[in-house]
Amino acid sequence: AQSVTQLDSQVPVFEEAPVELRCNYSSSVSVYLFWYVQYPNQGLQLLLKYLSGSTLVKGINGFEAEFNKSQTSFHLRKPSVHISDTAEYFCAVQESPDNQGGKLIFGQGTELSVKP
Amino acid sequence: DTGVSQDPRHKITKRGQNVTFRCDPISEHNRLYWYRQTLGQGPEFLTYFQNEAQLEKSRLLSDRFSAERPKGSFSTLEIQRTEQGDSAMYLCASSSPTGLGGYGYTFGSGTRLTVV
Numbered sequence: 561a562q563s564v565t566q567l568d569s570q571v572p573v574f575e576e577a578p579v580e581l582r583c584n585y586s587s588s589v590s591v592y593l594f595w596y597v598q599y600p601n602q603g604l605q606l607l608l609k610y611l612s613g614s615t616l617v618k619g620i621n622g623f624e625a626e627f628n629k630s631q632t633s634f635h636l637r638k639p640s641v642h643i644s645d646t647a648e649y650f651c652a653v654q655e656s657p658d659n660q661g662g663k664l665i666f667g668q669g670t671e672l673s674v675k676p
Numbered sequence: 677d678t679g680v681s682q683d684p685r686h687k688i689t690k691r692g693q694n695v696t697f698r699c700d701p702i703s704e705h706n707r708l709y710w711y712r713q714t715l716g717q718g719p720e721f722l723t724y725f726q727n728e729a730q731l732e733k734s735r736l737l738s739d740r741f742s743a744e745r746p747k748g749s750f751s752t753l754e755i756q757r758t759e760q761g762d763s764a765m766y767l768c769a770s771s772s773p774t775g776l777g778g779y780g781y782t783f784g785s786g787t788r789l790t791v792v
Binding site for chain 1: 680707709711716717718719720721724732767769771781783784785786788
């Protein structure tokens with residue numbers, strides 16, 4: 561069975577500092593990988609995804625993530641954060657190809673708090 | 677198209693009452709998913725439909741839960757005899773016909789259920 565572990569439940573950081581949100585997954589098959597952001601009382605918005613090809617993936621709002629197959633990781637990074645990046649971030653996996661109907665398995669989430 | 681719509685946004689109900697939520701997916705999407713998200717956790721898969729067929733149900737979906745998608749368009753999720761443990765955000769998502777690697781996987785804003 562697939563699982564996702566987000567290693568930090570909370571990450572406080574000062575504005576304009578770099579940040580890394582860590583995600584590890586386990587799966588016996590190939591996977592697609594995703595990062596979503598959730599603002600309070602809202603649904604999930606896709607930040608970026610890894611399907612195949614280049615292991616460095618760039619997303620919206622200046623975020624990027626690197627797929628590391630040997631370490632089964634997909635860490636999210638941003639070189640300089642803004643107050644508006646304060647939100648909950650979720651890493652998710654999906655079996656590749658989507659023989660399981662495309663359902664996503666999510667991590668527990670990381671709360672990013674950006675302070676002035 | 678305005679994306680995935682969920683109604684109501686918030687629902688407060690007394691323990692033991694029945695509640696029903698509605699999800700209107702993006703019109704050309706043939707897959708529809710329901711997830712449940714409790715406080716401080718990532719979303720958990722409940723069930724999904726391809727057109728009107730319900731193809732998978734999670735073990736989380738007890739006998740008190742039922743989901744339908746009668747005409748392959750909107751879907752409803754009903755919870756009978758609600759319990760306090762049912763309090764959560766219920767998220768709906770839909771995906772595009774290709775369904776490859778999460779392409780077109782769009783979430784609604786969710787229905788927050790509070791059972792008192």
